[in-house]
Amino acid sequence: xxxxxxxxxxxxxxxxxxxITGGINPVGAVAEESKTGSNPALVEGEIRxxxxxxxxxxxxxxxxxxxxxxxxxxxxxxAVPIEKGKFAIQPTFSLGFxxxxxxxxxxxxxxxxxxxxxxxxxxxxxxLWDNLETxxxxxxxxxxxxxxxxxxxxxxxxxxxxxxxxxNLTFKYCLVEETETRPTVSALFFTDxxxxxxxxxxxxxxGTDAIGGGAYAFTxxxxxxxxxxxxxxxxxLWYSVSTAFTDxxxxxxxxxxxxxxxxxxxxxxxxxxxxxxxTSYWDTGRMIGHKANTPASCLVSVMPGIEYxxxxxxxxxxxxxxxxxxKNSETSIIPMLSMVYAF
Numbered sequence: 001x002x003x004x005x006x007x008x009x010x011x012x013x014x015x016x017x018x019x020i021t022g023g024i025n026p027v028g029a030v031a032e033e034s035k036t037g038s039n040p041a042l043v044e045g046e047i048r049x050x051x052x053x054x055x056x057x058x059x060x061x062x063x064x065x066x067x068x069x070x071x072x073x074x075x076x077x078x079a080v081p082i083e084k085g086k087f088a089i090q091p092t093f094s095l096g097f098x099x100x101x102x103x104x105x106x107x108x109x110x111x112x113x114x115x116x117x118x119x120x121x122x123x124x125x126x127x128l129w130d131n132l133e134t135x136x137x138x139x140x141x142x143x144x145x146x147x148x149x150x151x152x153x154x155x156x157x158x159x160x161x162x163x164x165x166x167x168n169l170t171f172k173y174c175l176v177e178e179t180e181t182r183p184t185v186s187a188l189f190f191t192d193x194x195x196x197x198x199x200x201x202x203x204x205x206x207g208t209d210a211i212g213g214g215a216y217a218f219t220x221x222x223x224x225x226x227x228x229x230x231x232x233x234x235x236x237l238w239y240s241v242s243t244a245f246t247d248x249x250x251x252x253x254x255x256x257x258x259x260x261x262x263x264x265x266x267x268x269x270x271x272x273x274x275x276x277x278x279t280s281y282w283d284t285g286r287m288i289g290h291k292a293n294t295p296a297s298c299l300v301s302v303m304p305g306i307e308y309x310x311x312x313x314x315x316x317x318x319x320x321x322x323x324x325x326x327k328n329s330e331t332s333i334i335p336m337l338s339m340v341y342a343f
Contacts, residue, residue: 067227068267071307071315074338075279076234076263079184079225081133081172082125088342090123094321096334102326104295111330113148113157113206117141119165131174139165141196143208152204161209165196172223183226188238192217199247215242215254236261241287255283255292265307275305275319299326303336313342 072078074092082088098115100108118141125135142162151157170190178184196212221238242254263277283296305319316339323331 067232068270068273069309069312070232070265070267070273071275071309071317071338071340073234073261073263073265073275073277074305074317074319074336075303075321076261076277077172077188077223077236078234079174079186079223081131081174081186082127082342084127084129084132086127086342088123088125088340090125090338090340092119092121092123092336092338094119094121094334094336096321096332098330098332099323100331102297102299102329102331104327106325106327108331110149112150114146115144115208115330117143117332118162132171134169134171137168137170139167141165141211143211145206145208148206152206154204156204156206159204159206159208161197161205161211163197163209163211165211166213167193167195169193178226183224183233186223187220188223189218189220191219194245198245201248213242213254214245214247214252217242219259221259230266232265232267234261234263234265244290250293253286253290253293255285255294255296256287258282258284271309273307273309275303275307275317277303277305277319277321279303279321295328297326297328299329299331300324305336315340 094117096117096119098111098117101111103109119139121137121139123135123137125133127133140162141164142160144158144160146158148157152159168190170188172186172188174184174186176182176185192213192215194212194214194216197209198212198214201207201209217240219238219240221236224233224235226233236259238259240257240259242256244251244253246252259279259281261277261279263275266274268274278300279302280298280300282298286292301321301323303319303321305317307315307317309315316337319336319338321332321334321336323329323333
């Protein structure tokens, strides 16, 4: 069983490497893009609005070979930074319903109650200079629990709690511009700041008051995008390391994490675009420092969606994220709505 799951990791990894080496030979050019929110949990989205930059386009080529303007994936990050001096604001809303818990052996078991979570993330993006953008993502999270199997100290079987989650700061720089034979490649670095509530948890809240990770997480990696007419393709490959922290009981040494995301868009009309994303994370050992003392987890999810390009400055996207397989985690069904306005 575990061997079968690991093949799902290596297949998209090979596809991402193929894109980097220019294995696909499309007929198109690149459009300008900018990234979505990165709460690693539920509220990360992508934006691709402004004017399109035509790279490697032969002289006299028609507009049918230009990359169409799209919203971009909701979770998977884009590759082309926003233009210098431009600003964009992007709210993303999600409402997740936990369906099962995943065991060490990849089995689905009962979650032990009814749990749901609302996320409202606000992403603010600015083009610092040519080929470099920065953005901040702040997220409000509200959790609910009801009909739980293990009651709280006062017999509570339902509870809710809300507050600010961890804050993300990201820098993204374009390394390679797209041509006929190679994709756009960008390097990014981001940090998650542990401002969300994660310690001094109250048992009567039944775990709903855990809305932060507790650690500073430092992530580096590559984003790719390529226009392969009629599709716009995206890929992310990131590696994250987290600092140790102390919770209410012990010193926690979190595992490093590999994130691998793939996405594709298919323009239906000039305003409507179909979207499909495959997102995943995979825990590893700690590269630096003390040995990890948390169980290794992973999760693979799929999200179909639809995008609507309302105007040149305003667009929106709606998707349904469904967790497929994993271990030592939980599976959820998460409707997501993301909107972006570019100034």
